[in-house]
Amino acid sequence: MGGGKVSYKAEQCVSHWPSHGGQPAALLKRFGLPDAHPIEDFSANLNPLGPPEWVANALTASIASLAHYPAPDYREAREAIAAYHGVTPEQVLLTNGGAEAIFLVAARYAGKRAAIVTPGFGEYARACRAHRLPITYIALSAPTFELDLDALMASLKDISVLFLCRPNNPTATLIPLSTMQALLARTAAIGCDVVVDEAFVDMTVEEGERASLTPLLADHPHLLLLRSMTKFYTLPGLRVGYVLAPSVAIQTLAVHQPPWSVNQMAAALVAPLLRDAAFAEQTRSWLNQQHPLMAASLLTKGLDVVTSTTNFFLARPNNTLRERGLTSNVLFERLLRNGILVRHTHNFAGLDGDWVRIALRGATANQRLLKVLNDCLC
Ligand SMILES: Cc1ncc(COP(=O)(O)O)c(C=O)c1O
Structure with a gap:
């Protein structure tokens, strides 16, 4: 990891590249393809089994x-969430998706300095800019994107809040628990709060929800966890997320939240979604079956693949292929023309389009992706 400030091209980049996954129409237009061009969407990291049927x-x-x-x-809803995580309802703030949680946190620190680990989800920076927090970017380096704790700490002078994502979107890496414990001890000592976005934590391979830092909340009053019900339950249109934090922090976040921010139908779904153990079990079994197969297969295709701990993969053509001109941009376009949409990385700081992100889907779709990859990488 190279600590400190990095140049940040995200967002200004790329008016012609959509800023999130799951937007095929804009990309078809960009590549001159008809609206009816058939597309299998591997660009949005959603659970392919959801939403639950009921x-x-x-x-x-x-x-x-x-x-x-x-x-x-x-x-x-807050009581259901609290019971599910073993915290009190006062430690829960229900939000309009994980995205609102990010903006409420940024509002809480307005006027102070933030640090953001990159490459990471672009909304942390957008929220900090919206609330006028000067930002220090802390860059993880390819090809492993591992966090170097000493370098991170060296960059946190005068920083009031650190944003990171675990497992991280877009690298799919998971900062080890021992590193997080050390990070929390060292940030407590310098008065820097730590915001961990756990939007994908339920889909951590093998560990699932056990990978969550929820058990650390009790001993770390400067830790805030952001959760989303979007990815695991395949409900991006519903807009439900929440924050888990000490009750004092929850109160100061709530001050910035518009009244009735989450609609009634969405709020009423929270408790039954969390009760649906069968859906959670099916998801775990899909993930633990398909993930290792996909991880192994991608490696045989001539791709560099970052070690993934969750339901997506960051990959790029290997050196030999890139030297032959087969860059991630070329691969992206070939895949799209063959009906496979992956996520470009032009607006992820530090990736700048050199990689593509590929979601894990159901068995049949995954097989098709691998076949098309074969054709596109020769
Ligand atoms: C890491 C991360 N956090 C939060 C969000 C926002 O989630 P939601 O749809 O619940 O607002 C996303 C969405 O892509 C994400 O990737």
Whole structure:
């Protein structure tokens, strides 16, 4: 890892590259392909098994509830989340997706300095800029993207809040628990709060929810965990997430949240989603079966693949292929023309388009991806 400031091209880049995954229309247009061009979408990191089947009926049945305001404190949803994680409801703030949680955290530190580990999810920087936090970027280096704790700490002088993602989007790497424990001890000593985005933690291979830092909350009052119900339950349109933190921190975040930020139908789904142990079990078994197969297969295709701990892979053509002109940009376009959409990395700081991110999908789709990759990499 090279500590300290890095040049940051994210966002200004790339008006012609959409800033998030799952936007095929913009990319088809960019490459002159018709709207009807068939696409298998590997660009959004969503659980391919979801949403759970009962969700559609539950939403239909709850339409009448739209005639009422949601309970302003979302007590029922917060109690369900608290019971699920073994914390108190006062340690939970329900949010309009993980994205709102990020912006509320940035608002809490307005006027102070933030550090962001990169490459990382672009919304941390956008939220910090929106709330006028000067940002120090802390760059992880290819090809392993491992965190060097000493270099990180050297960059945290005068920093009030550090943002990182675990497992990290887009690298799919997981900072080891022992490193996180050391990081939390050292940041406590210098008065720097730590925000860990756990949007993908439920889909950590082997460990699942056990990879969460929730058990560390009790001993680390400067730790805030951001959660999203989007990825695991395949509900990007629903907009539900939450923050887990000490109750004092939750109160100061809530000050910045508009009233009724989460709609009634979404809030009512929280408890039944968390109760759905069968869906969680199916997801774990899909992940633990498909992930090792995909990891091994990608390596045989002539790709550099970052060691992945979750439901996506960061990859690029290896040196030999790149020297022959087969860059990630070329691969991206070939895949798209063959009906496979992966995530470009033009707006991830430090990647700048050199890699592509590939989501793990169901067995049939994964097989098709591997076949098309074969054709595109020769
Ligand atoms: C790391 C990370 N955090 C948070 C989010 C936002 O999640 P949500 O859809 O719940 O707002 C995303 C979405 O892509 C993400 O990748």
